[in-house]
Amino acid sequence: DTGVSQNPRHKITKRGQNVTFRCDPISEHNRLYWYRQTLGQGPEFLTYFQNEAQLEKSRLLSDRFSAERPKGSFSTLEIQRTEQGDSAMYLCASSFWGLVNEKLFFGSGTQLSVL
């Protein structure tokens, strides 16, 4: 068990560019979540997958954001035409969902800065 891995740890980009983040969950976990966190705030839910199916997306998630989880393993989060307001820490978490939803295991996050 190597934990949840996120890459890159930091990303600096210019406004209007596209960025992609990767998350590798704990291997036996069937659920994968993406959260966004700004300074001084709690994590804000973006979307989650059960296996390869994207089951829910936050209404806050604009059309510029897209996430995939091919084959139910790793996941990518892409932001197109980045804006300065997209600057935040993007956190990935995974869990094993069975009869009850249990705890989340978080990665260290990707810190995005849009200049």
Add this chain to the structure above:
Amino acid sequence: SQQGEEDPQALSIQEGENATMNCSYKTSINNLQWYRQNSGRGLVHLILIRSNEREKHSGRLRVTLDTSKKSSSLLITASRAADTASYFCATDSTGNQFYFGTGTSLTVIP
């Protein structure tokens, strides 16, 4: 939108003292969890309490849940400098996702 709110927003105590932080939430829940986050890192799960439980202990942690008041408290006893972090409550209402509160920033002074 975030479901919960922690109180206080910031707390500073001396090492050895107890720290209490509170969480209020808006809708009925299946369970409530507390997480810890060190600066610039991901969150780490501390403890989970189900809606039919009133109190739970884990080491130096004690969590209470009052579903009638839609509130929970986290008590850290005999605090240590290493407990310095932000603490978040997270609620699970649907069994599908977790909503996090705004967090309490705890500073333990050696």
